[in-house]
Amino acid sequence: MIFRRPFYSPNWGLASAFEELERMRRQLDEMYSGLGQRPYRALDAGVFPLINLSENKDSYSVRAEMPGLKADDISISVTGNNLSISGERKIASEGENVRYHRREREAGTFNRVIALPGDVNADKVEAKHVDGILTVVIPKAETAKPKQITVS
């Protein structure tokens, strides 16, 4: 049997076999990227508490939503460049004669370590807990702050 090779594809061989797969992979990627609607989902560590980390030129701020916790129930420590937040949330039991219709809130322990992107000054960390939102402000180490260099 004679296989006729079409004239318009001179590289009939390995290269174009992968090209087919390459094209298929690209199309599948495009299909799946359309399914992820929320742009922030990819960065979720999946550990309680979920945090929002932001920075200004002097410090980092970490915010977490922790309703139902008092300031004593939360312990925060800074080791190197890692901030660790841990504690326990308790939900008081309401007595014996109660009938629950819904139970959606959770109680339990939590422990999370967050790696901060730069060097920090562990002595001056401030944390406050207001209305169920914990805000931790961690000042950057002097070496990590941006320094202006004048061009003469």
Place this chain on the structure above:
Amino acid sequence: MTETKEIQAKEKQEVSVPGEQTKPGRVFTPAVDIFETEKELTLLADLPGVKSDELNIDLRDNVLTLTADVTPWEGADEEDLLIEYEIGRYFRQFTLSEVIDQDKIDAQLHDGVLRLTLPKVEKATPRKISVKAG
């Protein structure tokens, strides 16, 4: 069991509000525990970031509506590095099957948890009516 389990991280559930909102932004449903005793119905809702003047509790026609606004975090000069949860208003509605004594509703908001106590109306106790002969 003496071990306490770990809390799982849950994403906030978004909800579509009936009627359009006047302010743009996301709306979430808060996690709620509801239980009742013989005398009252108690509702506990997790509303982090809500101050007591931003919370609206409405009860009419046996529908209880919770609406809460959240002050956005301070620091406009900050750049966001990692965002794992969003900020938005809270909204949840419940239809109550019991009749509630509206004058004695009590609401307390501490540390982002709302405790709403709804006392039930006392049912009229059945009275025997004696018939006098005459």
